[in-house]
Amino acid sequence: MKYVFAIVDDNGAMRLVAKNITKRWMSQRADINGELIEFESGEAVLDWYQSERLKDQQTCYLFIMDYNMPGMNGLDTANALRGMSHSTLLRIYGFSAEYFLFQEENRSRKTAAAGVDLKSFNDFLAKTPIVPGEWPQKLDSFVEEWRHRMESVVLDR
DSSP, rough: OOEEEEEEEEHHHHHHHHHHHHHHHHOOOOTTTTTEEEEESSHHHHHTTTTTGGGGTEEEEEEEEEOOSSSOOHHHHHHHHHHHOOSEEEEEEEETTHHHHHHHHHHHHHHHTTOOTTTOEEEEEEESSOTHHHHHHHHHHHHHHHHHHHHHHHOOO
């Protein structure tokens, strides 16, 4: 099974930080066949995702998506990715400095006040400050979820 980790953020410094954390995690997981890529806009990641090489149904995608980007914001991009995807092997984590607003206990207030539906995001990661240990834990959960799903599919055949 192949994994694609896509960092989507308009801020180059934040992309670099996210990329380095993910690279470090990947280097500690010899069992991961993964590719790490980055994009500076929602439009760029959508163009990439439409390409032919992404139609492989055996690839698991994790998009770590900045919530506040100029042009197409992270939520609109996440909604568009969901609409384009023929695969259920897709997860999108919101990545924001406003992380506290996306924590479970605050989510309903935020969404009701802004008229925003955050269901296109599977989970959220703090941008500033980056919470030590949070990234590896969530990346591990992502991989284990897909391994379990793929094992279930094989056993069902």
